[in-house]
Amino acid sequence: MRNIQGVRPVRLKNMLAYGFGDLFGGGSFFIIGTLFMVFLTDIVGLSPVEAGGIVALGKIWDALLDPTIGHLSDNLNTKRGRRRIFFLLGIIPVAVSFSMLWIPVEGTHAFKYAYFVFAYLLFNTAFGMVMVPYNTLAAEMTSDYNTRSKMTGIRMAFSQGASFLGAFFPRRIVDAFPDGQGYLVMGIIFGILFAIPWFFVYKGTWESDRVLEKKAKKPFLQELKGLFLDFGTAFRNKSFNVYLAMYLGSYVAMDVFNALFFYFVAYYMFKEGIFADTLSFVQITQVLFIPLVTYVAIKLGNKLTYNISMVIWGMGIVIFSLLTKDTSITMIYLAAFFLGSGHSGAVMIPWNVLPFVSDVDEMITTKRREGVYAGLMSFIRKSSQALAIFLVGLALKGVGYVPNAEQSLETLQGLQKLFMIVPAALILIGILSTIWFKISPKNHKILLNEIERRRSGGKAELVTPEARKVCESLTGFKYEKLWGGSERQGTLSKKSVG
Template sequence: MKSTERLRMRTQLGYGAGDLYGGGAFFIVSTLYLVFLTDVMGVRPALAGLVVLIARGWDAVSDPVMGMITDRTRTRMGRRRPYFLLGMPFIVLSFVFLWYPAGFAAEWARFSYALVTYLFFSTVITMVMIPYNALASELTLDYGERSRLTAYRLAFSELSTIICALVPLLIIDAAASRAVGYPIMGLIFGLFFALPFLATFLTTSERPDFTARSTPAEWKAFAEPFRNRTFRRFILIFLFSFAAIDIVLAIIVFFVTHYLRIPHLTNLLLGTLLIVQLVLLPLYYALSRRYSKIIALITGAVIWIIAMLSSLFLRPGLPIPVYFVFAALVGSGTGGVIVMAYAIFPDIPDVDELVSGRRREGIFAGVQTFLRKLTGAFAVFLVGQAIDIAGYVSPTESMVNGAAQVVIAEQSQAFITVLRVVFAAVPIVFIFLTILISLRFPLSREVHGKLKAYLAERRANDGKVVDEAYEKELRALLFD
């Protein structure tokens, strides 16, 4: 496949369909899992946050190992694609078990069940999404086409996230009780996430020249991405932006329910935010094509800061349209940050090839996936600890005319204050840091064009140095 070749539509759609899982599963877990553990499983918020944080210790090993495994896999189907088929049944099973409310009497037993099932879910995410993320760098070598591919991927991710914002609570509320509704929701969405990977498998292909290169299994390779200055800058942009997103998602249900007192509008507000994100994807893609990915990202970040500052003026009892305008403003900012953070990643392994001479997308994807899950864990842990210290009181459930009815508990003023601070101020700090680091990101469109052209020359020369002085110049700019 030539670097200038335009990707076929079926490839862009098929690849994008895989992120129905990545976008949707993370969203459901980010918004509902803490509520599920505290309000349905009966686990204290501090312990609930600990479940996700402990799992990251396992991910610190499993994610980089999976990156190395997929880099070294050699089959007729390629290095990445076999794991899409292998992972499909496990996606369904892990998502059902994750939402099954085990009714153990002892809290330690409920905590243990939650920890084991979350570890299972996290391992399946690792097995499937690391090869998926790594594949993007191989489908095309072109800077602009990678942005286009990411836009299609994020369109599917946003579509999935919209569905996951609107439908799960409808399924849960329609069931006889939440204890029944959650596992039903898990089964339905497990199938929704798993089946598209068949399309991803059938519509994508891998580069034979990349697959043919040997990638030694070295443990030190896990730390090598951090020697890459471009990767270090990228990963800070990625971490800080998604930390802000994950904190908002982890606390928004509590914010809407206990401060704004409009719990019946939670899914509609989330849906509005996500629809705006989806609608603005072409705009941010066009902005990145005309200027750069970093300019598009910073534009979204500035809008997002304005939106979070405006949340300080929200209060209960305002006209309903005001809340929807706020949700739309948040979505118009987060959309640019999300799509550009993902669009930048496929360019990073090119910098590594300049120095190592190898294509190690799997290792980079492993590190990225681990750190992405770490931000989600950090958000859930932070929110869990904050609301536990603030004295969160879980709702109760009683049977009325044969149907379960949830009674929302009255919260203290201290809890409401903590809720508002965590919702607004903490994300603003992370977004501001994202902007500062973005301003110093070295891999611009022009620089990537020079890098791509030089790597093509070097590949044609059997990987040997073509221009030592020029290569040193590129390395000094991007790596050292």
């Protein structure tokens, strides 16, 4: 069958091959989010601020790397595809770079700091190499609302399954070896596990047969300037800005929660022994709820599913933050159930929405720019986690945390407040942002029909009132400035619709 976007059927084997890639995305971020700070402070001997600073420094590199990879994957032309070629190139770097993060290096304090800055930069390079093109695949393979939702559901099942592995095994591996060597063993095992899927992703997925527009070569600096101007236009897409607020509300809350979870359980609850089991229970609950979340998203839409999930997750965070060292194991697992069941939809829905944002962009620009949005979101994902971890490091210092020591009453009270209030506030921001979210199954179908009409040469003045209203509400522009009209008129930056 011809490889045409929206025509070639996406079968279950293709969905599984696609989802397999997020073993790396979900698993690596989970392990880094829950253990990297602890490793750097309690094993390597860096301060919380230094540990957070290492992750934050990586974002300076990402600011150039991820958008550049997204741009390349939009414009590259090879026999192995413009996006999927990166999956083959990234296999070895993924395995090596993740392993290097967990080497308990010896030497001066300055050497340790420099080494982990380098290792984290290398990891970010490998991550961007595969995950930026990967994030375009749902939009490349199909335009169907339900098929994309199923693909995202399967992807999230793999992602949360990897998070479960990251919750259950790493700490057990670490505890099985002395002097921090368990971290290195864990890093090697998971580095290999994260590298293997990319061959199968390459074999089981495809790209649309979009004919690349031939462009005259420009000097490098001019190309780079044009690249970042291109990325800047994404923020003029109203649906993208709403989506971004939803995404940050859920994912930054998750990053803060994950970064503080070990400290809360080990130092506030005095139950370090239940850390791995409790976290594993949260993750397996997330995986089990993925089919239900996918079904609800198809039937009721992304907005309602997201809000229900965020409310349940927020309840779980508040309940868990009120637990103490005297809390029964039954109550601990009940709170963990709320965390897992709510978090399932909170992390799935934002990724389910991203391909639809690219469709809205096409109505604005006439172009398919999945790489632009994938590169931008990979950068934002890593930046948000880095910022969260860095701020957690500052906050831990602010409340008086001392590694490997009994904490003062004031420190424990501060830790509890951080653990409860910050994620809950971010969740509330995510929920409030959905007031402006307009991508429903019905609106998406109307949008696609209008895009197809304009592609076929349909005139702007023949748009139906319903299509006009939908396109304006999704894009934030008056209809006359859509389909490249704003660029032709030089008014792309002037929004006319709220």
